[in-house]
Amino acid sequence: MPDIYLDNNATTKVDLAVVDAMLPYFTEFFGNPSSIHRFADGVAKAIKKARSQVQELIGAEHDSEIIFTSCGTESDSTAILSAIKAQPNRKEIITTTVEHPAILNLVDNLEKEGYTIHRLPVDKCGRLNLEAYKNMLSDQVAIVSVMWANNETGTIFPVVEMAELASNAGVMFHTDAVQAVGKIPMMLQDTKIDMLSISGHKLHAPKGIGVLYLRRGTRYRPLLRGGHQERGRRAGTENTASIVGLGRACELAIEHMEYENTKVKAMRDRLEQGIIESIPHCFITGDLNNRLPNTTDIAFEYIEGEAILMLLNKAGIAASSGSACTSGSLEPSHVMRAMQIPYTAAHGTIRFSFSRFNTMSDVDEVLKVMPDIAANLRKLSPYWDGNGPVANPEEAFQPTYA
């Protein structure tokens, strides 16, 4: 059976070069970087090197703008909670309806505490309305937080432009860029982005390491106070091996940036095209002209995502779904709902996300099995009749408590 991993937006395989870079920091150089003895010798230097490797990938002006954290979620929480603590008179936050739960659940909670949350809607292609955004900006807004690229559809938001608008209005701007960093080039020093979140495991570094980029001069309040680590901005003994690993992963990401945007993109495009051509009643979600090169999210109408995943898994293929059943909730993905994808399609969305470790033969394998999977599940579906959907599916089948 093949072993095909197409769930790289969920997490990635740690590059062996990254593992090699990390190993000595578990064994030989295990010292605390704050210590003054030979076991710590070189550890602080290694962290400094990693900091500059991250700096280079995102085009930050200073290496001191890189703060190592434990994950993307910690970076997101630190950014937003810092902004509201530093500006106690500003009681509004602007974000979007399609953010990651790391942002959405945090602002939902702040709403309970009395903050006003503006959630920018998206259109059917997952795009934001910048006019509506401009009207939300005011001196009451503590921070804008908009993801750089959406994790489900790969749709890229115009964060550079939005940060400019925020800056003109005197409002801080944060972006959750965990899906974008390493996949698309960026030069933060030329933007007005104040804070940016990175997650190591999305770019072939290990889990449990993240970064908060904090533009020099941005008013800041730490989430974790304690020791002097990260210049007092994120206390807690450094996760040295993972920091070194993330640095190496950033270096590799720069080397593979072109490959990601040509070869990886070609695999994605071929998969997408092959599926659309061979399977009726499916469509690609998101903004097709403005997407991450590695991501495609395809809605298979009249069948359910978890069932598709189980059959893919049986065929040795790993992907993910926006269906309700995979998360144990009753609603399908909030991203699909925000784009007003009908329920009969939203529950059947499958995300295939590639990395540089995939090959064209992976694509062939998916194209070989996917038509049968869709056809077999449609045979079971009450919304499907022979060779096509029942006429007017939402009306033809009206179960008792729909």
Add this chain to the structure above:
Amino acid sequence: MWDYSDKVKEHFFNPKNAGAVVNANAIGEVGSISCGDALRLTLKVNDATEVIEDAGFQTFGCGSAIASSSVLTEIIKGLTLDEALKVTNQDIAAELDGLPPEKMHCSVMGREALQAAVANYRGEEWKDDHEEGALICKCFAIDAVMIEEMVWANKLRTVEDVTNYTKAGGGCASCHEDIEAILEKVLKERGESFNPEAAPLEKPVVEKAEKKPLTNLQRIKKIEEVLNSLRPQLMADGGDVELVEVIDNIAYVNMTGACNGCQMAAMTISGIQQRLMEVLGEFIRVIPASQMPKLVTIQEGTHA
């Protein structure tokens, strides 16, 4: 990924009776597309004997929804309508060697489709009697709608009340924040405010702890009383409990029906133990009878 049993996988990968039955004379359609599952059950019922001669399903849903539908058709083929109506969602889940708590609603959907189909055959109208909300308590599979209704109906005020009335929050306790949020919401609508320090409602069937040590006979009687008071709750879930033996401060019980082999049996046993200690006012352990040491004879018992 869900931890599905081999039975679930077997029925998902090779579903039985998929598709609509030709010349069906009983059709049940249930589910909710917004929740991502829907089921149409078609039956061929013998008009003279009311025996279900054939059954077919069409399901839009996840692995466990398809498996539940498949196993349901297998269970009911050959039964009379009255026999089929006795099939509970627990029976469906048990036939699949259990379902994860988040997926129990798939078995409920199966039972409901069956009821709807029988109603359709008999020319009655079937009405769904429950609404499903977001799952709050994963230990006992209690959803938000159920908790909200109980809070309204019984004027509950604290998390402890909610646990006493619905079991929600009585397991791992991770959902207490969500339960507090429901309490806050309902209490606000009722014009009160939620106070986490508030005393719970009258403790259900709490009796004053006896001061004198109990004789073994008194102890057994008390234990029986407590088990009787808990029985309706267990039976509502298709299970039961029986007292097998009491040796010193250890009560050996048999969990039967749906409780037998249920992942939650251990949690239920610790709940029973808690209640026994409250009522008896002394330490007591509840242990499944399967773990009871070989029965001691009376002589050995007294001379030991």
